[in-house]
Amino acid sequence: MKLVVLANREPIRRVGERYEVALGGLAAALYPAIRARGGVWVAWGPGGLDERIALSRLVVRRVPISERRVAGYYQGYANQALWPLFHLFLKHFRVKRGWWRDYRVVNAAFAEAALEEGGRDALYWVHDYHLSLAPALLREAGARCIGVFWHIPWPPREVLAVLPEAEALVRGLLGADLIGFHTPDYVERFLEAARAWLGARVTEDGVWVGRRFVRVAAFPIGVDVAGLEAARSRVADRAAAIRAAYPGRRILVGADRLDYTKGIPERIRGYRRFLEKYPEWAERVVFLQLTAPSREAVPAYRGLKSQLLRLARATERRYPEAFVHRYAVLSRDELLAHFAAAEFALVTPLRDGMNLVAMEYALVSEGLPLLSRFAGAARYLKGALLVNPYDPEGLADALAEALTLSETERKARRAELLASVKGLDVGNWAEGFLEALSG
Numbered sequence: 312m313k314l315v316v317l318a319n320r321e322p323i324r325r326v327g328e329r330y331e332v333a334l335g336g337l338a339a340a341l342y343p344a345i346r347a348r349g350g351v352w353v354a355w356g357p358g359g360l361d362e363r364i365a366l367s368r369l370v371v372r373r374v375p376i377s378e379r380r381v382a383g384y385y386q387g388y389a390n391q392a393l394w395p396l397f398h399l400f401l402k403h404f405r406v407k408r409g410w411w412r413d414y415r416v417v418n419a420a421f422a423e424a425a426l427e428e429g430g431r432d433a434l435y436w437v438h439d440y441h442l443s444l445a446p447a448l449l450r451e452a453g454a455r456c457i458g459v460f461w462h463i464p465w466p467p468r469e470v471l472a473v474l475p476e477a478e479a480l481v482r483g484l485l486g487a488d489l490i491g492f493h494t495p496d497y498v499e500r501f502l503e504a505a506r507a508w509l510g511a512r513v514t515e516d517g518v519w520v521g522r523r524f525v526r527v528a529a530f531p532i533g534v535d536v537a538g539l540e541a542a543r544s545r546v547a548d549r550a551a552a553i554r555a556a557y558p559g560r561r562i563l564v565g566a567d568r569l570d571y572t573k574g575i576p577e578r579i580r581g582y583r584r585f586l587e588k589y590p591e592w593a594e595r596v597v598f599l600q601l602t603a604p605s606r607e608a609v610p611a612y613r614g615l616k617s618q619l620l621r622l623a624r625a626t627e628r629r630y631p632e633a634f635v636h637r638y639a640v641l642s643r644d645e646l647l648a649h650f651a652a653a654e655f656a657l658v659t660p661l662r663d664g665m666n667l668v669a670m671e672y673a674l675v676s677e678g679l680p681l682l683s684r685f686a687g688a689a690r691y692l693k694g695a696l697l698v699n700p701y702d703p704e705g706l707a708d709a710l711a712e713a714l715t716l717s718e719t720e721r722k723a724r725r726a727e728l729l730a731s732v733k734g735l736d737v738g739n740w741a742e743g744f745l746e747a748l749s750g
């Protein structure tokens with residue numbers, strides 16, 4: 312069966328006049344399946360162009376979306392309604408009827424383009440919160456094998472109730488045959504939503520929609536284990552150079568897209584508290600926070616950016632040797648070299664569907680992540696040091712403890728961590744999902 316992937320972002324990058332498959336994350340995971348079956352990736356076309364780009368074994372079908380609609384569908388509904396609400400940030404939640412109209416139109420355009428590529432018999436795999444209505448639209452048009460993977464958390468019922476279009480959203484997803492989430496908690500909450508909003512008959516494993524059973528299950532995503540292990544030796548020199556730049560200091564690293572869900576200012580405050588409370592460490596550690604710009608067209612992100620940059624500058628002034636903030640998208644190897652150089656990673660989102668940074672860090676470094684309890688990954692990564700990112704005092708104490716961990720405990724935790732991260736390979740994740748869908 313031909314595989315047709317629907318995702319907001321395309322998996323390619325421009326190199327001079329040509330395009331190349333950008334093999335990172337999702338694209339890398341799906342590439343083997345696409346190669347085996349032949350496949351099409353339907354994505355939003357930058358520049359509003361309707362194009363088909365054929366690369367080796369992969370066709371990218373770009374859905375043209377006007378700038379005005381991008382503002383409503385993407386910057387509006389997806390990023391100012393669904394994203395904050397589903398991460399429990401009600402203060403950032405905005406709603407406008409026009410955004411919803413754009414969201415519906417774009418979902419219909421994706422479904423139409425996908426059907427043109429795959430017909431009724433393809434295997435459709437829809438990704439994420441930008442495209443929640445596409446599964447039902449595909450089904451209405453006759454598609455018979457539809458999967459969805461939801462990459463962000465699913466919120467509790469009282470929170471979902473804030474969304475005026477909650478029912479339509481749940482109905483849209485239930486057009487699928489299989490719905491995947493990162494954790495059993497999200498699965499449970501989705502099942503509850505289906506019961507509450509549609510009065511549907513629900514079992515532990517799914518939802519009855521009339522005579523059709525929609526399976527709902529946890530498929531925890533992972534990272535490219537072999538690729539990251541191979542990166543270790545490639546970035547070793549660069550990592551050594553980073554270490555040499557901070558002689559006598561133990562290195563802590565943080566790396567995130569700029570997003571209020573990632574808890575970056577809270578993390579910096581926790582680190583400052585640590586330096587105040589345990590001043591003996593101020594001469595012996597350095598924290599490198601690497602923040603990638605993101606979603607700059609959305610007002611809440613502009614506010615966060617100026618708040619973060621102010622806090623980071625003030626912290627650099629106060630602790631010039633012990634804190635560094637870089638605000639840039641780093642190349643893959645540059646980022647991994649920083650991971651390899653660091654003894655601990657501060658991975659402290661306030662809420663995160665899963666979180667890949669903790670896993671990438673685990674594979675490339677010798678160290679341990681201090682990981683937020685509120686990341687999906689906390690459920691799976693044994694050996695990580697779990698923290699509450701809202702509590703600066705707790706973060707300060709956790710850091711002090713981490714830095715004085717015995718070698719025996721560090722080793723035991725590393726072993727558990729590696730075993731759990733290796734168990735979550737992203738290639739297996741994709742294969743497992745597709746098998747469950749088509750099997």
Ligand code: ADQ
Binds near residue numbers: 462601671
């Ligand atoms: P994201 O919210 O984007 O993903 P995450 O899973 O952490 O979050 O992935 C971020 C990626 O960006 C990582 O691969 C990381 O290495 C990279 N990155 C971070 N800082 C960077 C920097 N300064 N420069 C360059 N690259 C940087 C969404 C959900 C997550 C879920 C994934 C996959 O929000 O919860 O884990 O999808 O389902």
